[in-house]
Amino acid sequence: MNDRLLSLAAHLRARHGRRVQKIPLDTNAQCPNRDGSVGRGGCAFCSPRAAATGLGRLPLAAQWDHWRQRLIAKYGPRTGFLAYLQDHTATHLPLSRLTVLLHEAALLPGCMGLCVSTRPDTLDAERIRLVSSLPLAELWLDMGLQSAHDATLADINRGHDASCFARACAAASDAGLAVCAHVILGLPGETADHWLATVDFLNALPVAGIKFHNLFVSRGSSLEARWRADAFAPPGREAYVDGLARCLARLRPDIVIHRLHADPAPGELAAPAWAADRAGLRHLIELTLETRNVRQGADAPAFPRHPEQP
Ligand code: SF4
Numbered sequence: 001m002n003d004r005l006l007s008l009a010a011h012l013r014a015r016h017g018r019r020v021q022k023i024p025l026d027t028n029a030q031c032p033n034r035d036g037s038v039g040r041g042g043c044a045f046c047s048p049r050a051a052a053t054g055l056g057r058l059p060l061a062a063q064w065d066h067w068r069q070r071l072i073a074k075y076g077p078r079t080g081f082l083a084y085l086q087d088h089t090a091t092h093l094p095l096s097r098l099t100v101l102l103h104e105a106a107l108l109p110g111c112m113g114l115c116v117s118t119r120p121d122t123l124d125a126e127r128i129r130l131v132s133s134l135p136l137a138e139l140w141l142d143m144g145l146q147s148a149h150d151a152t153l154a155d156i157n158r159g160h161d162a163s164c165f166a167r168a169c170a171a172a173s174d175a176g177l178a179v180c181a182h183v184i185l186g187l188p189g190e191t192a193d194h195w196l197a198t199v200d201f202l203n204a205l206p207v208a209g210i211k212f213h214n215l216f217v218s219r220g221s222s223l224e225a226r227w228r229a230d231a232f233a234p235p236g237r238e239a240y241v242d243g244l245a246r247c248l249a250r251l252r253p254d255i256v257i258h259r260l261h262a263d264p265a266p267g268e269l270a271a272p273a274w275a276a277d278r279a280g281l282r283h284l285i286e287l288t289l290e291t292r293n294v295r296q297g298a299d300a301p302a303f304p305r306h307p308e309q310p
Contacts, residue, residue, distance in 0.1 A: 004289050005248060005296045008209065011256045012080075016137070020080040022115060023067040024053050024087075025060055027101055031088040032122050033159045043146070044156040044226070045184060047218035047268055053087070060101065064108045082138055083108055084115040091118040091127045099130055106134050113138025115180070120145075120168035121160045132175040140209065141172050144182040148201035149194055152187050157222070166205055173206035180258050181207050185243055186215030186235040188226070192243035196250055203252045203300060210251065211259035214240045216275040218268050227271060237274040241284050245294050253297030260285055 012020035032038040034048075042048070055063045064083065071079055083105040091098065105114055113136045118127075120143055131139060143165065147153060150161045169179045181202050185195045202210065215234045217227045226232045235243070244260065251257075261281050269276055288294070 004294060005257050006253065006255070008256050008258045012138070016080055016112065018078050018080055019075055020082060020112060020138075021071050021075065022082045022084040023064055023071070024084045025063050025105065026053050026055050026087045027060075027085050027090050027093060029085075029088045029090045029093045029117075032092045032119065033089075033157070037092070038119070038121055039157060039159040041157055041222060043144075043158055044223040045146075045187070045215060045218065045221055047220045060104050061108060064111075068110065080112045081108075081110050082113045082115055082140075083111050084117075084142075086115075086117050086142070088117070089119050089122050090116045091122045095126055095130070098127065102130060102134060106136055112136065113140070115140040115142055117142045118168075119143065119160065120165040123168050123172065125171070128172055128175045128177065132177050138178070139176070140178045140180050142180045142182060142211070143168065143172070145198070145202070146182060146184045147187055147190065147194065148198040149190065152190055152194070155189060156187060162201060166201075169205050169207060173208070178208035179206070180209030180211060180256075181205075182211045182213065184213045184215050185240060185247070188223075188232045192239075192246060195243050195247055199247045199250045200301070202255070203250070207252075207255055209256040209258050212244055212247065212257070213259065213262040214244075214275060214281075216262055216264055216272065217270040218264065219270050224270050234272050234275075236272070237281065237284065241281070241288050244285065245288050245292060246299075248289070248296050249294050249299040250301075251296050252300050255296075257296070 031042060034040065034042045055066060068081060085105065093101065102114065105111060114134060116131055118141050145165045146158060148162045153161055172179050183198055217224050217234060262275060263278065264275055
């Protein structure tokens with residue numbers, strides 16, 4: 001599959017000459033779309049756990065050591081590491097706390113870079129300056145968009161619109177940060193044409209990476225109630241893979257693909273059952289790309305390039 005897509009693993013290996021793995025770290029940050037800063041109730045698809053590993057009671061260094069030892073045992077001592085401040089919205093931490101945490105993370109043994117979870121409305125100039133000032137080879141901001149359609153964003157209680165994402169993305173990129181956009185395929189009311197339009201929207205922005213997620217119903221999310229009331233159903237596996245393949249062909253070829261599907265945590269998945277079978281999904285994606293001879297960017301229309309893009 002690597003000759004068809006620009007994967008994060010291949011991108012990092014080409015830049016650093018070795019395997020590089022992300023290590024998720026819990027910061028105990030809160031979510032501005034739950035605590036009232038932006039909104040209440042959170043995004044409709046999000047479970048209250050919000051990507052936390054559950055090790056947040058430990059200091060960053062102990063969390064790092066926990067995962068790093070396991071990954072070194074699996075991949076060998078040459079493996080490089082990126083610290084991923086993943087839970088909730090790391091940039092929602094008070095600036096003083098965020099400053100301490102980021103500098104602490106940058107000094108973790110073997111840390112080559114950072115990935116910081118954020119929202120486009122929780123990223124002011126000071127936070128952009130702070131992250132971009134860190135002396136690390138890789139500086140990524142993981143920024144949720146989910147959909148480029150404002151009606152969908154309103155429906156899922158996202159709390160910002162697509163233009164907010166575009167502004168934050170440009171500001172971060174201008175400061176030298178790599179933005180990884182998070183996208184969900186299968187949100188209520190959307191078809192594959194909406195998904196393609198979201199890809200087109202991102203193609204025209206200075207986005208450096210993308211994560212594709214199949215929509216699944218997570219336990220405790222507000223989407224779960226809608227699903228249980230039969231008001232909505234997530235897409236089937238074949239529909240997801242078909243739409244994903246079309247999106248990949250449409251995606252700008254220099255955008256690094258961080259993910260091709262969601263990865264529900266144990267106990268998190270309410271539906272659909274196929275979302276738990278990661279190996280089967282991965283196999284179907286590979287088979288589909290192969291049989292259709294899909295290559296990233298093969299169908300990408302002309303788009304205006306940002307001055308920062310290579
Ligand atoms: S997806 Fe992010 S912003 Fe939305 S509710 Fe979850 S943690 Fe908050």
